[in-house]
Amino acid sequence: MSLAKKGNGYLLISALILGLLFDYLFYGKPLGLSYPLYMITLYALLFWNMRHTQPLKIDAKLLLGIPIIALSFTYFIYSNPIFAVLNFLMIPSLLVAHTLLLTSNHRYKWFESRFLLEVLRI
Numbered sequence: 001m002s003l004a005k006k007g008n009g010y011l012l013i014s015a016l017i018l019g020l021l022f023d024y025l026f027y028g029k030p031l032g033l034s035y036p037l038y039m040i041t042l043y044a045l046l047f048w049n050m051r052h053t054q055p056l057k058i059d060a061k062l063l064l065g066i067p068i069i070a071l072s073f074t075y076f077i078y079s080n081p082i083f084a085v086l087n088f089l090m091i092p093s094l095l096v097a098h099t100l101l102l103t104s105n106h107r108y109k110w111f112e113s114r115f116l117l118e119v120l121r122i
Contacts, residue, residue: 014045031075031084039072039091050103061101068094093119 021041025034043065047056056062071087071094078084097119100106108114 011049014049018042018045033076035075036069036072039069046099046102054103064098064101068098
């Protein structure tokens with residue numbers, strides 16, 4: 001089996017694991033600790049699937065995941081409904097932007113306004 005087909009198989013299994021974990025952690029349950037656990041698992045599977053195409057190195061792009069994980073922990077630590085709504089909107093957007101940067105699938109530099117449009121797919 002070629003490396004590309006094997007990689008697609010791993011990606012499919014990872015997506016299935018994430019889907020099952022999402023159903024287990026979130027369906028009919030409060031966000032609390034579930035959100036950071038899901039985000040950590042998502043990042044672990046993302047890095048595991050990227051291991052052949054882009055080796056893991058500590059740089060500024062990788063460190064951008066720290067605020068995303070920290071924001072996900074606010075659901076566990078605080079119960080402010082305003083911050084819960086803001087984080088609910090911001091975390092997925094930041095995750096998409098971070099994934100674009102990590103996988104180098106972006107056309108524009110992160111500091112250009114067009115990058116925001118690329119993240120939002122407008």
